[in-house]
Amino acid sequence: MEVGINFFPDVDHRVKPAERYFAECLDLVELADGLGYHHVRIVEHYFHQYGGYSPNPIVFLAAAAARSRNLKLITGAVLPAFNHPLKLAGEIGMLDAVSGGRLEVGFARAFLPHEFQRFGVDMDTSRARFDEGVDAVRRLLTEEDVAVAGRFHSFPATTSLPRPTQRPHPPLWVAALSSEHSFRSAGELGCGIMAIPLAADAMRRNLEVYREAWQAAGHPGRGRVMLAFHMHCAPDRELARARAEEPVNAYLRSLAAAASDWTSGVSSADYPGYRQMIEKLAADDFHSVLARSAALVGTPDDIVDQVREFHDRCGGFEVASLQVNFSTLDPVLARESVVLFGEKALPRLRADVPGAVRGVGMTDSASVARDYQRSLQRSRDSRGRRDRPAEFRLADRDWALFDEVFPPVYSASTEVFLNLLDLPRGGSMLEIGCGAGVIAVSAALAGCAQVVATDVNPHAVRNTESNAARHGVAGRVRCQESDMFAALPPRETFDLVFWHSNFVLAPETLTRLTLHDLAYVDPGYRAHRAFLREALDRVRPGGSALLGFSSRGDVELLRRLAGDAGVALGPVAAREVRERDHAVEYRLLRLSRGAGTAGGGAG
The missing domain is CATH 3.40.50.150 (Vaccinia Virus protein VP39)
Structure with missing residues (x-):
């Protein structure tokens, strides 16, 4: 299993200015790189405490590339609904070059009504914009002289520059919350899936849909699954929980506020069931997310057990992406957590054999897995x-x-x-x-x-x-x-x-x-x-x-x-x-x- 860190800025600008927030994040990037973490990931959101410090993940990841040598740089995720494909493709090619081929690109549909309203984008076009945008960006990265005559974007034969360093393009991911359609579509496209750990049974069903679609489309293997968790690691279980409880609750309150339009009458045919889902998320607290393993909190032994248990219950995943400095958590405690986890838990999880390796048909898959890692x-x-x-x-x-x-x-x-x-x-x-x-x-x-x-x-x-x-x-x-x-x-x-x-x-x-x-x-x-x-x-x-x-x-x-x-x-x-x-x-x-x-x- 690969394990990285991700940043979801849930920051009140009146409390912590952006300069200080990003300085703290980049210090963690440098630390994680030296400890052997797999990646750094950051979101795209706008206009609100919930994510608004990161309107362009590529800008932050370029800074992260300069502060690291080995970490993969993952957009988690860019939003085609609010970006022109020509601009996205060029920025992706540039960051892939700047980083020496370390970029991985996650795409998402966006789900916050206030963002669509401010950009003047109809939410009922969300899925169509996503499909058209991802297809255009993928073609621009893979081919030259690409012409598009789409519903939302049209342009004459164009060769996007710079060309990507990784060929035919950087690895691609699709973010999904709960829509079976999103999981199926990602599998058909041959993209990895980014998700959050909702109920394990529901996640297992969606991952089965994803893997069945992946294999039906003729892609080799069984796909790649990345799950995002809150994580806080401390030498003592109760100490870890005491430190993490209020920051996790603050993050959940911020999410509920940013998505409150869903519970105030907004609806869209492209987002069936979102009112009910947001209502459930709004009712969450630290104890409920801890109980379903959406937050990994405790000693290194506790967290290893939590990850392995959820891995088995949900049907398996290849990558864990950890929020380590969420909301109001003290940056000193975030740093201590990253070090302790990196030294005591990370080597054990990286030695675990993912299901994809077991399917290769080798006589000693565990030893080969350790060897390739x-x-x-x-x-x-x-x-x-x-x-x-x-x-x-x-x-x-x-x-x-x-x-x-x-x-x-x-x-x-x-x-x-x-x-x-x-x-x-x-x-x-x-x-x-x-x-x-x-x-x-x-x-x-x-x-x-x-x-x-x-x-x-x-x-x-x-x-x-x-x-x-x-x-x-x-x-x-x-x-x-x-x-x-x-x-x-x-x-x-x-x-x-x-x-x-x-x-x-x-x-x-x-x-x-x-x-x-x-x-x-x-x-x-x-x-x-x-x-x-x-x-x-x-x-x-x-x-x-x-x-x-x-x-x-x-x-x-x-x-x-x-x-x-x-x-x-x-x-x-x-x-x-x-x-x-x-x-x-x-x-x-x-x-x-x-x-x-x-x-x-x-x-």
Whole structure:
């Protein structure tokens, strides 16, 4: 399970000015980033104490990006009803670039009548505006020369700039309160679902609707679910409850006031049942939300138990988003809570195996789940390390290391595979996933006449170009941005095709990854499937296709995928090294045409 923090400003401007509120929030962002939290999230609301300090979540998230290195930045959520899709798409692309591909975008319909009234927007058009707006933004992020002739927005062929850093676009979410239609629509669109923990039984039914729609639409896996909770953690249960009770009650009073139009005669066909729902929320207090686990309050042990219990009762969720400085809570106490939870509860919840992992079909899903989480943490740590070098020495040569590129200095794998490979002298070589370019440039230095170095990460392509020029072989190393073989000329073949794979298996539904993360993990082994399917078609007669794998990968699944592709895997060489606190064996495997794996060679 991933756990992050979210900000829902419930602030009286006469009591706390915006400057102080956001300074407190950004201090918490920096703290959460260092403790290993997953994300920071913030809302879009207007004109009222309830949320009004955040009319544009992208502005705050840009500041949060500057104060963090690893946190995902999540809009929770932007409102298409009040925004032009051209403006939204451009801002999304810009924040994705500024943050180095850490953005995730949540969309919501809006539900407060006073906001619609002030913007002059008919609430009965809410659903249509949402559907049209999300579709337009998604197309603008994915395609170029997009023209829209809609009911609410029209524009000629337009290419939104900047283009998103994450391709085809940042991960998308849809916020839903209680409408079954909203849950179904999110599943059909292939978006994650953002929700609040209402009654567990009702949440289970809505999540079943969401997952059934997801699978019926042909999307892989079972979707992603994020639930938002109030959270306060303290060393003593009663102390935690005493601290949290009045701030939670103040937040609930503010919500009831902001939504009071629903109970005063306002109605809309696009919001069936909202009067009754708001009446129920208005009757809530600290004790009722605590009883249904909408507030997580207590010691670290208490909160872990509360999360796990609600997870089981509601049918499971992948992400918890925690309000940590809600309403009138003392910012010093909020900070203490974030630290205590981060140190004592967060590691335990992150080690829990989400249902999406259990469905991958692995022999030891729990250990693989722990392994991919550990690998993602290594990715985040390596990007944020203060001692991350701009240059490094490997194989008796000096190399440049660009930001956002896999650092060979933190793993023995690059040097091991360089030593295990028999580089073709006078021939040609394709390296998939070139990273900093150590192997590709070394091949050219060893006498390889033509080297093509590809990577899905444009920073890695530029890094390899720099190192090829540095060592005087730029004329023999062609660097190209490509996802596997996609950007290569159709009939181009090589004497050696080599891929040092991202061998750690992650859940197929895991989409919130940076290009840097993809150097560490492969969701659902999608990249491995493509390599097994296509590599041999790129090999000249008498040549070789080699896969650099590891004991940290899922060997059994690799064997099955090779058999499905009609490929045999045979051992070439292996070497065991110690990394951190455990032994890792790196294996060089040869692909050949066959019905399956050869004699357990991948093992």
